[in-house]
Amino acid sequence: MDTSIMITLQELKELIWHKKIGQLREVFEEYNIVDMSELVGELTLQEALFLFKTLKKDITSQIFAYLSHDKQEELIQAFTGPQIKEMLDALYDDDIIEFIEEMPANIVHHILQNASPQQRVEINQLLSYEENSAGSIMSTNFVVLKETDTVPVAFRKIKEQGSTAETIHYCYITDERKVLRGVVTLRNLLLSDQTEPVSEIMNTDLVYVKTTDDQEDVAKLFEKYDLTVIPVVNDDKCLIGIVTVDDIIDVIHEEATEDIHKMSAITPMDKTYLDTSVLEMAKSRILWLLILMISATFTGQIMANYEAMLQANVALSIFIPMLMDAAGNAGNQASTMVIRALATGELKTSDMMKIWWKEIRIALLCGMIMGGVNFLRILLFMGTVDMKTSLIVSLTVFVTVGMAKLVGCTLPVIAQKLKFDPAVMAGPLITTVVDALSLFVYFQLATRFLL
Amino acid sequence: MDTSIMITLQELKELIWHKKIGQLREVFEEYNIVDMSELVGELTLQEALFLFKTLKKDITSQIFAYLSHDKQEELIQAFTGPQIKEMLDALYDDDIIEFIEEMPANIVHHILQNASPQQRVEINQLLSYEENSAGSIMSTNFVVLKETDTVPVAFRKIKEQGSTAETIHYCYITDERKVLRGVVTLRNLLLSDQTEPVSEIMNTDLVYVKTTDDQEDVAKLFEKYDLTVIPVVNDDKCLIGIVTVDDIIDVIHEEATEDIHKMSAITPMDKTYLDTSVLEMAKSRILWLLILMISATFTGQIMANYEAMLQANVALSIFIPMLMDAAGNAGNQASTMVIRALATGELKTSDMMKIWWKEIRIALLCGMIMGGVNFLRILLFMGTVDMKTSLIVSLTVFVTVGMAKLVGCTLPVIAQKLKFDPAVMAGPLITTVVDALSLFVYFQLATRFLL
Numbered sequence: 001m002d003t004s005i006m007i008t009l010q011e012l013k014e015l016i017w018h019k020k021i022g023q024l025r026e027v028f029e030e031y032n033i034v035d036m037s038e039l040v041g042e043l044t045l046q047e048a049l050f051l052f053k054t055l056k057k058d059i060t061s062q063i064f065a066y067l068s069h070d071k072q073e074e075l076i077q078a079f080t081g082p083q084i085k086e087m088l089d090a091l092y093d094d095d096i097i098e099f100i101e102e103m104p105a106n107i108v109h110h111i112l113q114n115a116s117p118q119q120r121v122e123i124n125q126l127l128s129y130e131e132n133s134a135g136s137i138m139s140t141n142f143v144v145l146k147e148t149d150t151v152p153v154a155f156r157k158i159k160e161q162g163s164t165a166e167t168i169h170y171c172y173i174t175d176e177r178k179v180l181r182g183v184v185t186l187r188n189l190l191l192s193d194q195t196e197p198v199s200e201i202m203n204t205d206l207v208y209v210k211t212t213d214d215q216e217d218v219a220k221l222f223e224k225y226d227l228t229v230i231p232v233v234n235d236d237k238c239l240i241g242i243v244t245v246d247d248i249i250d251v252i253h254e255e256a257t258e259d260i261h262k263m264s265a266i267t268p269m270d271k272t273y274l275d276t277s278v279l280e281m282a283k284s285r286i287l288w289l290l291i292l293m294i295s296a297t298f299t300g301q302i303m304a305n306y307e308a309m310l311q312a313n314v315a316l317s318i319f320i321p322m323l324m325d326a327a328g329n330a331g332n333q334a335s336t337m338v339i340r341a342l343a344t345g346e347l348k349t350s351d352m353m354k355i356w357w358k359e360i361r362i363a364l365l366c367g368m369i370m371g372g373v374n375f376l377r378i379l380l381f382m383g384t385v386d387m388k389t390s391l392i393v394s395l396t397v398f399v400t401v402g403m404a405k406l407v408g409c410t411l412p413v414i415a416q417k418l419k420f421d422p423a424v425m426a427g428p429l430i431t432t433v434v435d436a437l438s439l440f441v442y443f444q445l446a447t448r449f450l451l
Numbered sequence: 452m453d454t455s456i457m458i459t460l461q462e463l464k465e466l467i468w469h470k471k472i473g474q475l476r477e478v479f480e481e482y483n484i485v486d487m488s489e490l491v492g493e494l495t496l497q498e499a500l501f502l503f504k505t506l507k508k509d510i511t512s513q514i515f516a517y518l519s520h521d522k523q524e525e526l527i528q529a530f531t532g533p534q535i536k537e538m539l540d541a542l543y544d545d546d547i548i549e550f551i552e553e554m555p556a557n558i559v560h561h562i563l564q565n566a567s568p569q570q571r572v573e574i575n576q577l578l579s580y581e582e583n584s585a586g587s588i589m590s591t592n593f594v595v596l597k598e599t600d601t602v603p604v605a606f607r608k609i610k611e612q613g614s615t616a617e618t619i620h621y622c623y624i625t626d627e628r629k630v631l632r633g634v635v636t637l638r639n640l641l642l643s644d645q646t647e648p649v650s651e652i653m654n655t656d657l658v659y660v661k662t663t664d665d666q667e668d669v670a671k672l673f674e675k676y677d678l679t680v681i682p683v684v685n686d687d688k689c690l691i692g693i694v695t696v697d698d699i700i701d702v703i704h705e706e707a708t709e710d711i712h713k714m715s716a717i718t719p720m721d722k723t724y725l726d727t728s729v730l731e732m733a734k735s736r737i738l739w740l741l742i743l744m745i746s747a748t749f750t751g752q753i754m755a756n757y758e759a760m761l762q763a764n765v766a767l768s769i770f771i772p773m774l775m776d777a778a779g780n781a782g783n784q785a786s787t788m789v790i791r792a793l794a795t796g797e798l799k800t801s802d803m804m805k806i807w808w809k810e811i812r813i814a815l816l817c818g819m820i821m822g823g824v825n826f827l828r829i830l831l832f833m834g835t836v837d838m839k840t841s842l843i844v845s846l847t848v849f850v851t852v853g854m855a856k857l858v859g860c861t862l863p864v865i866a867q868k869l870k871f872d873p874a875v876m877a878g879p880l881i882t883t884v885v886d887a888l889s890l891f892v893y894f895q896l897a898t899r900f901l902l
Contacts, residue, residue: 186637191614204481248700249699253707293848297828333739
């Protein structure tokens with residue numbers, strides 16, 4: 001793995017200080033724009049502003065899109081009106097929307113003031129799509145053809161529209177009312193007879209989404225159909241935009257992070273770890289911590305009910321942490337597997353019987369091994385514990401590990417059926433439910449066999 | 452979202468039974484191949500074999516690539532030698548490798564027997580790359596150009612190689628020793644002067660990977676540089692293959708699933724939930740369950756040490772489940788956030804000081820709220836508990852929530868520094884470590900203030 005970047009931050013700064021405009025332009029032409037953007041992110045505001053004045057705007061707009069939101073804000077505040085307009089002209093509009101969404105209101109105002117009237121309408125339109133909808137991540141820069149265009153006409157149009165389009169590999173065919181009719185790839189065009197009209201070559205069996213569709217569903221279509229671009233239409237099936245695969249990769253990543261956080265009882269946040277303030281961070285965690293602590297009142301209640309027995313057999317309490325952990329872990333394993341499989345579409349709620357049948361057998365197997373090993377562990381390492389207690393504890397391990405697996409695989413499916421998010425509803429609650437169950441089983445068995 | 456499929460399984464079966472070859476070909480031309488593959492997956496072997504004999508091989512090869520491994524195996528066993536050869540000719544070789552890797556040895560033998568000598572060499576070569584390496588997911592079907600090719604020559608070559616190449620949107624330029632020199636997009640070629648040699652247009656600042664690079668690192672490059680294709684080279688920088696973004700999406704998904712499973716103490720598996728046998732499933736879970744149960748011997752030991760005190764104050768034991776859960780949850784939140792941020796590259800081990808400073812403040816905030824609410828909870832709902840015990844319990848909540856957050860954010864970073872996988876080493880262990888700590892603090896505080 002090598003990206004062959006060969007200029008250091010210091011060298012870049014020196015080129016800027018000595019105003020070596022020619023060399024600067026060469027450097028930015030030659031090296032990878034993502035790597036160069038990283039360096040630009042380290043420059044002072046003055047140095048960066050010099051660069052943005054010096055370099056060509058197709059280069060600066062790309063650099064701008066790759067900068068952090070903080071850097072973007074800093075630059076926008078320092079830009080003159082015409083500079084802002086130039087930047088907006090050169091950026092793809094999904095990049096414009098992505099950075100505008102993160103800017104404070106006064107900056108957004110500043111940007112919109114300097115946009116052309118048409119840009120303003122477009123930006124406002126794009127900003128109005130709901131967060132996480134297809135409309136909010138789409139680009140409106142794409143190549144459009146007519147059904148009657150011949151191959152040479154198509155190529156001419158591609159050359160005309162190609163400089164601003166986000167991709168020219170997929171060209172969309174619409175009718176006079178902008179209704180999406182088909183798609184043709186550049187490959188189709190290149191490999192086909194020059195005299196044919198586009199309507200003969202185009203693929204009419206299109207996978208498309210609506211502006212209001214959830215980005216997670218859009219990502220699932222990309223995976224299912226191995227897409228690199230998907231067209232976005234409105235309610236009348238008019239072509240409005242396209243979503244490209246690079247944005248979908250970000251969506252897949254974000255959604256996975258969100259699911260992971262939810263399973264660990266963290267309310268999802270938008271920003272990165274270091275960018276999130278302590279207060280936001282605490283807020284995203286405290287709610288679930290409190291809910292789970294207060295729901296632990298039940299486990300306390302169960303314990304209180306058996307206070308007399310605990311008093312008579314203190315040895316029993318020694319095993320409570322182990323029992324709760326074993327049950328919690330076993331339950332978590334099952335729920336995690338099912339939650340993830342539901343999220344990726346690998347499992348459906350209609351698979352409940354199959355899941356149960358599988359988990360019952362796993363539960364029996366794991367329960368027996370755990371119970372057996374626990375019995376040996378007590379025998380070998382905890383000589384002071386009497387045989388009867390060891391047996392009760394080991395039996396409880398067997399029963400609770402099994403129960404935990406069944407509860408763990410069932411709760412997420414129920415949550416999904418009730419249209420709740422399985423990661424939120426089932427993930428954090430499993431431990432609490434399973435804890436209460438395991439204590440109950442433990443004391444029931446102890447009452448029966450010990451007293 | 453609409454994929455406009457309009458034929459039912461029943462209709463498809465009827466077309467096959469009545470041998471309506473013309474209509475069948477039309478249907479498979481018209482509808483989306485992924486949807487049609489789903490239908491083919493539901494056919495009987497006889498019906499599917501009829502289809503594979505009837506349809507064009509560029510269609511059947513695509514259908515084959517989308518079928519489940521079980522269906523593929525069934526078909527391969529029923530295919531004649533020439534049919535297998537035809538299928539191998541028409542498939543992209545990353546698809547060949549993907550299905551061969553899942554087939555039992557006798558089927559692989561059967562396939563290799565029917566491959567051409569050159570195919571056999573290629574397949575064996577591709578199969579020899581380590582699992583999860585760039586070499587194991589790459590395709591060797593790509594367009595190659597020479598530096599001296601002019602634009603018209605390039606277009607001619609693209610048309611020649613285009614029918615077998617996995618993508619023609621990116622064409623790679625190599626020298627006579629096959630060393631990778633640059634890349635040119637179809638867009639560059641289309642928008643540039645027809646007389647220019649490719650060397651003038653090509654981009655020499657290439658992001659590439661080696662065959663031995665880990666697929667997770669390859670995926671990170673796709674994200675960082677917004678790529679749709681990446682070239683794969685050997686140690687001498689000779690171009691060997693390309694990895695396309697559709698395969699990378701699968702990698703990103705798999706890696707997220709793996710991390711989620713590891714954090715919940717499940718050893719990662721290759722297959723899907725329903726495809727994995729009960730025995731494999733139990734095996735992937737039992738190891739960690741046992742490790743965690745046996746490590747709970749420590750918590751038992753701590754409890755045993757304070758047996759006398761528990762005997763004298765049974766009320767203390769009532770709060771143990773709640774304390775352990777609160778600490779476990781608080782620790783899990785911190786470790787999950789840090790593990791995920793390390794996995795996505797958002798955090799580095801060098802950020803340890805920043806992480807601590809952040810978590811210390813979150814810990815204080817969450818600890819105080821939790822301690823306070825707990826005190827109120829006992830006062831309101833558990834009237835029988837005396838004031839001194841409530842205070843000790845609430846103080847323990849404050850201390851252990853804080854400690855759990857610090858342990859939770861530190862363990863993953865240490866694991867990463869020691870080159871262990873944070874998800875494996877830190878995820879499952881957090882609860883056990885934090886449980887022991889919280890019990891220790893609880894009994895220490897109780898000894899000091901209660902006796």
